[in-house]
Amino acid sequence: MQTFVYERPTTLAEAVALLDTHGSDARVLAGGTDLVIRLRDGSARPAIVIDVKRIPEMCPTIRERDGIVTIGATTVMTDLAANETVRRHFGALAEAAAVVGSVQIRNRATVAGNICNASPAADTAPPLLVYGAVVVAAGPGGTRRIPMDDFFVRSGVTTLAPSELVVAIEIPVPVGRTRAAHVRRTRRRGHDLASVTLCCSVDEKGLTRLAYGSVGPRPVLVTDESGVLADPAAPDEAKAAIFERMFAGASPSKRSMRAGPEYRLAMLRVLGSRAVRAAIERLAESRQVEA
Amino acid sequence: MEDGLSIQFTVNGRSHTLKVAVHHTLLDVLRDDLGLTGTKECCLVGECGACTVMVNGRIVDSCLMLAVEADGTEIRTVEGLASDRRLSPLQQAFLDRGAVQCGFCTPGQLMAAHALLSANSHPNLGDVQEGLAGNLCRCGCYLQIADAVLSVAEGEVR
Numbered sequence: 001m002q003t004f005v006y007e008r009p010t011t012l013a014e015a016v017a018l019l020d021t022h023g024s025d026a027r028v029l030a031g032g033t034d035l036v037i038r039l040r041d042g043s044a045r046p047a048i049v050i051d052v053k054r055i056p057e058m059c060p061t062i063r064e065r066d067g068i069v070t071i072g073a074t075t076v077m078t079d080l081a082a083n084e085t086v087r088r089h090f091g092a093l094a095e096a097a098a099v100v101g102s103v104q105i106r107n108r109a110t111v112a113g114n115i116c117n118a119s120p121a122a123d124t125a126p127p128l129l130v131y132g133a134v135v136v137a138a139g140p141g142g143t144r145r146i147p148m149d150d151f152f153v154r155s156g157v158t159t160l161a162p163s164e165l166v167v168a169i170e171i172p173v174p175v176g177r178t179r180a181a182h183v184r185r186t187r188r189r190g191h192d193l194a195s196v197t198l199c200c201s202v203d204e205k206g207l208t209r210l211a212y213g214s215v216g217p218r219p220v221l222v223t224d225e226s227g228v229l230a231d232p233a234a235p236d237e238a239k240a241a242i243f244e245r246m247f248a249g250a251s252p253s254k255r256s257m258r259a260g261p262e263y264r265l266a267m268l269r270v271l272g273s274r275a276v277r278a279a280i281e282r283l284a285e286s287r288q289v290e291a
Numbered sequence: 292m293e294d295g296l297s298i299q300f301t302v303n304g305r306s307h308t309l310k311v312a313v314h315h316t317l318l319d320v321l322r323d324d325l326g327l328t329g330t331k332e333c334c335l336v337g338e339c340g341a342c343t344v345m346v347n348g349r350i351v352d353s354c355l356m357l358a359v360e361a362d363g364t365e366i367r368t369v370e371g372l373a374s375d376r377r378l379s380p381l382q383q384a385f386l387d388r389g390a391v392q393c394g395f396c397t398p399g400q401l402m403a404a405h406a407l408l409s410a411n412s413h414p415n416l417g418d419v420q421e422g423l424a425g426n427l428c429r430c431g432c433y434l435q436i437a438d439a440v441l442s443v444a445e446g447e448v449r
Contacts, residue, residue: 006296006313006359029357036316036355037336049313051360078349102425103403105337107349108356190424191338 001040005048012057012138012167015050020140020163022048028165029053030074031108033101034117057138057167058112062086064173070136071169073112077101080111080124089173091282092180092199093127099184100124102191112166115151118158119193121214125152126199127182129211129221133171139164154217178203179286181278185267187258195259196267200275202230202283210272215250215264222246232280243272298362302327303371311358318342318353320361321368329369329398340426343399344368350406352425369398372405380443381405388439392430400426404440413444 009015019026027046029035030053038044052058058073062083069085080086081098100106100114100123114124115135128148135146140163151158160166180201186192197219198212206227213219224242228234247268252261259267295310302325311320321327321344333341335354342353345367372379381404384390391397400423407414407422414422419437428436 001314001316003312003314006357008359029360032357032360033337033352033355036357039314040335049357051357053360101337102340103406103422104340104343104350104352104425105355108351190420 002042002045004039004046006051007048008051008054010054010056012055015052015055015165016138016140016163018048018050019165023162026050026162028116030110030113030116031076033105033109034113034119052165058165060110064089067173067175069171069173071111071171073166073168074110075112077106077109077111077114077124078103081106090127090131090171090180092182092201093124093131093171095182096123096127096184096197096199099182105191111169115148115169116158116160116166118152118154118156118218120155120216120218121194121197122219123182123184123194123197123213125213125219126197126211127180128169128171129219130180130199130201130209131171131174133169135166136168136170137164138167143167145170149221152218174203176204177283177286179279179282180209181275181282183271183275183278185259185271193258196264196271198268198271198275200272200279202276202279204283206230208276208279210246210275212247212250212268212272214258215252215268217251220249222249229276230280232284239273239276240269243269247272296359296362298359300361300363301365303367313357313359315358316354317344317346317351317356317358317361317366320358321353321366327368327370331395331398333395334427338425338427339396340399340403340423341396343402343426345402345406348406348409350402367402369401372401379405381408381440384439384443385436388435388442390432390435390439392428392432396426396428396430400428400436404436404443407440408444414440416441 025047029049029051060075061072077097077100081094087094114122133148182199184194184197194214200210202208208224208229211221252264297310299308331341333339337352337355344353346364403423403426419440
């Protein structure tokens, strides 16, 4: 591994100033499960590595206030998956966090790192899109909020400026009754990257929100407001037509070694129906629990 | 903070203060600076788990953690499992159940199993498979490894 300058700022202002000075010569280190691999294989050769784990504003806490759940940038997957607030309001996000990598990876990998790395296969991206998450970014000009859907550009590229870093992720607590499910396809059970990763939510008004990844340069969010997908009694043909429209944005790479494009497109439809079905069942169960 | 940085950490109960290169991983420092070669270097991308150690009670791939990130932490490696020259029940179970063939993955498997049993003293087979999913065994001892872990959970090995 090529050497670099290691900085461990203890204030957000210090971290932003370092990023502002060094720009693309700097890399932010959170869990390191992507960055350390890239430092070693030489695909990232930063002059300076900024470890953000001692910055209080980015600390690994999850708190709920005024209908918004704020997840600190350095929250690791293990804690995200186990957190009671996340499980209660955003079950599919907890499900996705629980299947990232292995126990060893989940103990280090952070949710902010997962989205900043901007892998199309990032498992937390579809649920964050479905739940309408907002990225809180700090830069030299202050803090701004970026809707999740405006954050991803393509693999490894986000709309963050070189001098900005993600401080937290905010997710609004759903107002009405909503249930979601995360599903994915991998080559092997256990530790693998997703060939397709997908999340779907349905609410009691019939709105379906669906997001899918690993089938194109960035994860895609689509919605169905017709109520057909969320209707358990709707015929399969009617749902299939909606799925076709929803999955029009999928363009899987021919060069990926995990799965061919035909397989991914076929599995997208299978996983889409499964996730919709699971979300509908969970919504029905939640009604029964309260009744 | 270029090149060398002084860090302090506890490894298997012993406190160490040493200067480490900032681009060296925790794995490099454990093996090369402290001579704790039980922890193995293998895939270096976080897929095989041969370098698994515990940091503050949680298992991590030490090949993906910079040594400087371990500053102030408490670390346990496979060398810290046995006590008073006696193997831990888990280590004994690995021997008794034939869960060790070439032995290269064994330290990582033991650390992952140790973490699993610390969090869940009565795992089922599914829990064991999930808890050890980040540890590959190219000899293919998976059945024996799971058997060994379950035998400790059931208290068959003393």
